[in-house]
Amino acid sequence: MSVTIKDVARKADVSPSTVSRVLSNHPRISAATARKVREIMEEMGYHPNLMAKSLVSKTTKSICVILPKPAEELFLNLFFMELIRGIVAQAARSGYDVLISSGASEAEEVEAVARLVNGRRVDGAVLLYSRKDDPVVEFLKQREFPFVLVGRSERYPDILSVDTDNVQAAYDAARHLISLGHERIGFVGGPPNMVVSMDRMQGYRRALEEAGLPLREDWIVEGEFLQDSGYRAMSMLMSLPERPSGMLVVDDFVTFGVIRGLNELGYRIPQDLSIVSFNNLALAELSSPPISSVDIGSYHLGYTASQTLIRAVETPREEQTSVRHIIPHRLIVRESSLFAPVRKA
Amino acid sequence: MSVTIKDVARKADVSPSTVSRVLSNHPRISAATARKVREIMEEMGYHPNLMAKSLVSKTTKSICVILPKPAEELFLNLFFMELIRGIVAQAARSGYDVLISSGASEAEEVEAVARLVNGRRVDGAVLLYSRKDDPVVEFLKQREFPFVLVGRSERYPDILSVDTDNVQAAYDAARHLISLGHERIGFVGGPPNMVVSMDRMQGYRRALEEAGLPLREDWIVEGEFLQDSGYRAMSMLMSLPERPSGMLVVDDFVTFGVIRGLNELGYRIPQDLSIVSFNNLALAELSSPPISSVDIGSYHLGYTASQTLIRAVETPREEQTSVRHIIPHRLIVRESSLFAPVRKA
DNA sequence: ATGGTTTGTGCAAACGTTTTAACAAAGTAG
DNA sequence: CTACTTTGTTAAAACGTTTGCACAAACCAT
Numbered sequence: 001m002s003v004t005i006k007d008v009a010r011k012a013d014v015s016p017s018t019v020s021r022v023l024s025n026h027p028r029i030s031a032a033t034a035r036k037v038r039e040i041m042e043e044m045g046y047h048p049n050l051m052a053k054s055l056v057s058k059t060t061k062s063i064c065v066i067l068p069k070p071a072e073e074l075f076l077n078l079f080f081m082e083l084i085r086g087i088v089a090q091a092a093r094s095g096y097d098v099l100i101s102s103g104a105s106e107a108e109e110v111e112a113v114a115r116l117v118n119g120r121r122v123d124g125a126v127l128l129y130s131r132k133d134d135p136v137v138e139f140l141k142q143r144e145f146p147f148v149l150v151g152r153s154e155r156y157p158d159i160l161s162v163d164t165d166n167v168q169a170a171y172d173a174a175r176h177l178i179s180l181g182h183e184r185i186g187f188v189g190g191p192p193n194m195v196v197s198m199d200r201m202q203g204y205r206r207a208l209e210e211a212g213l214p215l216r217e218d219w220i221v222e223g224e225f226l227q228d229s230g231y232r233a234m235s236m237l238m239s240l241p242e243r244p245s246g247m248l249v250v251d252d253f254v255t256f257g258v259i260r261g262l263n264e265l266g267y268r269i270p271q272d273l274s275i276v277s278f279n280n281l282a283l284a285e286l287s288s289p290p291i292s293s294v295d296i297g298s299y300h301l302g303y304t305a306s307q308t309l310i311r312a313v314e315t316p317r318e319e320q321t322s323v324r325h326i327i328p329h330r331l332i333v334r335e336s337s338l339f340a341p342v343r344k345a
Numbered sequence: 346m347s348v349t350i351k352d353v354a355r356k357a358d359v360s361p362s363t364v365s366r367v368l369s370n371h372p373r374i375s376a377a378t379a380r381k382v383r384e385i386m387e388e389m390g391y392h393p394n395l396m397a398k399s400l401v402s403k404t405t406k407s408i409c410v411i412l413p414k415p416a417e418e419l420f421l422n423l424f425f426m427e428l429i430r431g432i433v434a435q436a437a438r439s440g441y442d443v444l445i446s447s448g449a450s451e452a453e454e455v456e457a458v459a460r461l462v463n464g465r466r467v468d469g470a471v472l473l474y475s476r477k478d479d480p481v482v483e484f485l486k487q488r489e490f491p492f493v494l495v496g497r498s499e500r501y502p503d504i505l506s507v508d509t510d511n512v513q514a515a516y517d518a519a520r521h522l523i524s525l526g527h528e529r530i531g532f533v534g535g536p537p538n539m540v541v542s543m544d545r546m547q548g549y550r551r552a553l554e555e556a557g558l559p560l561r562e563d564w565i566v567e568g569e570f571l572q573d574s575g576y577r578a579m580s581m582l583m584s585l586p587e588r589p590s591g592m593l594v595v596d597d598f599v600t601f602g603v604i605r606g607l608n609e610l611g612y613r614i615p616q617d618l619s620i621v622s623f624n625n626l627a628l629a630e631l632s633s634p635p636i637s638s639v640d641i642g643s644y645h646l647g648y649t650a651s652q653t654l655i656r657a658v659e660t661p662r663e664e665q666t667s668v669r670h671i672i673p674h675r676l677i678v679r680e681s682s683l684f685a686p687v688r689k690a
Numbered sequence: 691a692t693g694g695t696t697t698g699t700g701c702a703a704a705c706g707t708t709t710t711a712a713c714a715a716a717g718t719a720g
Numbered sequence: 721c722t723a724c725t726t727t728g729t730t731a732a733a734a735c736g737t738t739t740g741c742a743c744a745a746a747c748c749a750t
Contacts, residue, residue, distance in 0.1 A: 002465075004736055015700045020738060028698055047463035051399040052736035056705045060396065062444070067433065077627070081422045088412065088447050092457065097466070099407070100445050102433050112437065118392035120347075121442070230631070256631035263633040282422070283628065286575070286601035288608040349706055360730045365708060373728055397706035401735050 003044045012040045023048060061095060063087075063309055064122040066113055066136060067102035068129060078253065078281045079298050080128060083150065086302025087126060094310045096123075110135045117145050124313040126150060126305050132193045148309040150301055152195050160312055162305040162325040164296040166196055169329045170203025173248055173276045173294050176331055178211050181340035182246035182274060186219035188233055188258060190250040197222065197250060200278065204248050219244050230257020231264065238265055238273075245340050249277040252284045255291055255336075270338035280332055290334035297327050348389045357385045368393060406440060408432075408654055409467040411458055411481060412447035413474060423598065423626045424643050425473060428495065431647025432471060439655050441468075455480045462490050469658040471495060471650050477538045493654040495646055497540050505657055507650040507670040509641040511541055514674045515548025518593055518621045518639050521676055523556050526685035527591035527619060531564035533578055533603060535595040542567065542595060545623065549593050564589050575602020576609060583610055583618075590685050594622040597629045600636055600681075615683035625677055635679035642672050 005023075009016040014033060021029050022037040040046075054060045065087055067080065084100070091098045099122055103109035113136055116122050124146040127136060132154060140147045141156060149161040177185050187204045190197035201222070208215050218240060221233040237243065249255040255277040259269060267273055269289055277284070280295035304325055350368075354361040359378060366374050367382040385391075399405045410432055412425065429445070436443045444467055448454035458481055461467045469491040472481060477499060485492045486501060494506040522530050532549045535542035546567070553560050563585060566578045582588065594600040600622040604614060612618060614634055622629070625640035649670055 006736080016737080017701080017739075018699060021699085024738085028696095030698060033698080049400075049736050050464035050466045051396050051405065052705090053738080054396040054705095055394075055400055055707085055736080056738045058705075067430070077426045078423055081426045084445070085412075085447070088445055089449070092447070097461070098445050100429070100433055100443050102430070102437070104434070116442070119395035121395045253627075253631075256628065260631050260633045260635070282598075283601065286598075286605050288605045288633065290605070350708095351706080361707080362709080362730060362732095363728085366729090369708085373726095375728060378728080394706050397735090398708080399735095400706080400737085401708045403735075 003046045004049070005046070008037065008041050008044060008046050011044065012037045058120070060121060060123050062097035062099055062122050063091060063124045063126060063306070063313070064099040064101050064113070064116050065126045065128065066109060067100060069103060069105060069109060078283065079251070079279050082281075082298035083128060083302035083305075086299040086304075087306040088302075089299075090303040090306035091310070094307070096306075096310060098306075106131075106135055110139050114139065117143060124148070124309045126309055129194060129196060132195065146309065146313045148305050148312065150305050152199065154195060158323060160308060160323055162301055162308055162327060164301070164329050165326050166199035167203040167206070169278065169294045169296065170200040170248060171207045172203075172329070172331055173278070174204050174207030175211075176276055176292070176333070177246040177248070177274060177337060178207065178213070180246070180274065180337060182244075183213050183340065184219070184242070184244045185213065185246045185248065186216075186237060186244035187221070188230075188247060188249040188254060189220065189222035190254070191224055192222045200248070200250055216242075230254060230259075231261035234258055234261030234267075235265060238262070238267060244273070246274040246276070246337070249275060252277050252279050252281045252287075252291055252293055255293075256283065256287065259287065259291075270336050274337040274340070276331070276337050284332070284334070287336075289336050292332065292334045292337040294329050294331050296329045301327050347394075348391045349394070350391070353382065353386050353389060353391050356389065357382045403465070405466060405468050407442040407444055407467050408436060408469045408471060408651070408658070409444040409446050409458065409461050410471045410473065411454060412445060414448060414450060414454060423628065424596070424624050427626075427643035428473060428647035428650075431644040431649075432651040433647075434644075435648045435651035436655070439652070441651075441655060443651075451476075451480055455484050459484065462488060469493070469654045471654055474539060474541060477540065491654065491658045493650050493657065495650050497544065499540060503668060505653060505668055507646055507653055507672060509646070509674050510671050511544035512548040512551070514623065514639045514641065515545040515593065516552045517548075517674070517676055518623070519549050519552030520556075521621055521637070521678070522591040522593070522619060522682060523552065523558070525591070525619065525682060527589075528558050528685065529564070529587070529589040530558065530591045530593065531561075531582060531589035532566070533575075533592060533594045533599060534565070534567035535599070536569055537567045545593070545595055561587075575599060575604075576606035579603055579606030579612075580610060583607070583612060589618070591619040591621070591682070594620060597622050597624050597626045597632075597636055597638055600638075601628065601632065604632065604636075615681050619682040619685070621676070621682050629677070629679070632681075634681050637677065637679045637682040639674050639676050641674045646672050 005016050005019045009019045014037065018033065019037055022034050065084065088098050099116065101112045101116060103112045113125060125140060127147060127149045129151040137153055149159055152161060152163050153159050174185060185208060187201065189201050205215060249258055255275060262269060262273060269275060276292045278294045280293040284291040284293040304327060308325060350361050350364045354364045359382065363378060364382055367379050410429065433443050444461065446457045446461060448457045458470060470485060472492060472494045474496040482498055494504055497506060497508050498504050519530060530553060532546065534546050550560060594603055600620060607614060607618060614620060621637045623639045625638040629636040629638040649672060653670060
């Protein structure tokens with residue numbers, strides 16, 4: 001059907017090997033031959049068959065990204081999209097393709113990635129965030145298959161990973177509120193089995209402890225964040241006898257739920273409650289009021305993940321130098337956080 | 346390195362062909378042999394090499410989705426994510442993998458897809474929305490490569506596509522406002538070179554014309570929607586001597602910009618301005634106030650697109666029966682739209 | 691001239707499958 | 721018992737590349 005290396009060879013009156021070598025810029029090909037062959041390739045509309053190439057080179061020039069199952073991170077969608085963009089952009093630059101895969105359950109997820117890995121369809125995998133005992137991590141680790149984790153693994157701290165220093169990020173965010181004079185600070189977390197939730201929680205606790213502020217468990221909410229649980233969280237929190245004046249919220253999306261809850265209850269932001277959240281999605285800026293948020297460089301995170309993975313795939317067994325990349329974060333202050341009610345400045 | 350069909354054959358004391366046939370459930374294999382071979386496969390941990398399979402079968406069992414270049418549809422990110430989920434889910438069910446690709450410019454985009462298509466790395470492609478003269482459509486069309494368009498092509502109405510009836514959707518949305526008593530209705534559109542923008546605009550116009558309402562060009566805004574252009578659009582619109590009492594907005598994300606603009610200007614929604622928008626992203630519900638939005642079934646759209654494409658890929662040349670799928674939409678009324686100032690009920 | 695290196699090319703074997711054609715063995719009908 | 725069909729299996733040729741080895745020709749010091 002379509003034109004092969006042999007057709008080109010025949011027409012150019014050289015052997016297939018020569019054509020192949022022209023393709024890969026082999027140094028021992030004469031300029032004249034190279035030019036001729038290239039001309040003919042152009043003329044005949046030759047394009048190498050990537051499958052055949054893969055078969056012999058035992059390398060696919062593609063990586064896969066495992067999209068976590070939807071349910072538990074509905075609220076991370078926008079973040080994922082940015083991440084994926086970064087991954088795809090970098091992979092393209094390195095000449096890699098990106099396969100995207102997912103499963104409806106954890107079991108399906110590992111099954112999907114097993115198919116790709118076992119079928120030698122990809123050279124490496126990037127995992128988007130990890131649960132506490134992620135079976136996919138387990139699988140890849142045991143198969144010794146190259147992969148990079150966007151996030152942090154508790155069980156395997158030595159794993160190739162790209163991450164935000166979430167403890168520090170949460171610490172910084174809390175410090176921001178504290179520096180504004182807030183002394184009663186609550187926390188709205190994500191699903192407790194996700195490492196990122198745990199880390200942010202820890203940063204929050206540390207900042208409060210260090211500042212000698214009260215750490216009240218009833219100001220801490222964690223859970224799946226669906227439609228109206230932001231509302232419910234707020235209605236619970238705000239009906240306490242003693243209410244926080246500032247809140248850390250684990251993700252901008254969740255913050256939307258929170259804001260809506262507060263609006264319905266008649267509270268005003270930031271006058272009644274200051275909010276700082278995380279991820280700095282495009283939404284944060286468009287919210288009313290615009291949300292103070294810790295930018296974690298989602299695109300950059302993806303970009304680096306892809307880069308790290310591809311480097312790992314391409315270097316044989318010599319130890320990877322740095323095993324854990326931290327992407328810097330930075331707090332973007334907007335209107336949702338203001339001085340505490342008892343003014344200081 | 347890894348175990349091949351030949352290794353299994355040797356150990357099972359049959360020929361490679363037999364193993365291959367066991368794999369594909371060939372009817373002429375005896376139950377006994379099949380069982381034995383399967384056992385050995387299991388025992389040795391055999392997994393077929395998909396590349397080799399592809400090479401001979403000339404089919405890759407994968408499709409690609411072309412992510413439009415980021416700039417112009419920042420606001421569609423969330424929508425795309427849903428779409429992709431649908432595509433990936435359906436593809437997985439049909440045993441297909443999904444490759445995702447993009448380019449920084451239109452030229453790069455077509456280059457990226459050309460690589461995949463020419464390299465026979467995918468069996469089909471799904472395009473997410475189309476510009477007016479999309480070069481990717483042009484390329485695929487001319488190559489006679491199977492693809493499905495999520496959206497509508499002006500130039501090629503006969504193309505395989507899955508779409509919302511955007512004219513009708515916009516019409517319905519406008520009717521909703523009209524039925525609430527609004528007589529002054531504006532429109533905030535998307536980039537004018539996108540077909541979806543044009544269609545929604547048309548539905549808006551039609552509804553107003555039909556109802557005999559004034560169609561004022563200064564109530565119509567279109568353009569790239571970035572950070573503060575929502576704000577600017579509103580500040581322009583609301584400073585007109587005669588202001589609309591209701592607005593159609595092309596996308597929930599854009600609506601966020603609009604709402605923020607209105608908030609800053611001191612207008613209240615829906616009291617001062619009713620808003621109906623499109624896509625019904627998860628955000629719509631979380632907004633303050635929650636946004637009335639036309640749900641276009643993004644996931645379903647992606648799911649159907651994938652299904653349609655794969656069917657097309659797998660049936661040879663017999664004409665595809667229905668060439669254009671319309672996914673039903675439905676208006677979800679929330680708090681952003683209310684009776685017009687002059688009450689009727 | 692001579693031997694040694696460099697340069698340019700081709701042969702053929704691999705990569706791991708599928709599939710066509712061939713064939714032996716076993717079953718079936720007359 | 722023979723001729724024909726069915727059943728189960730195999731050998732070998734593809735699929736389109738890459739690459740190690742071989743080798744001739746050209747170049748370069750002696």
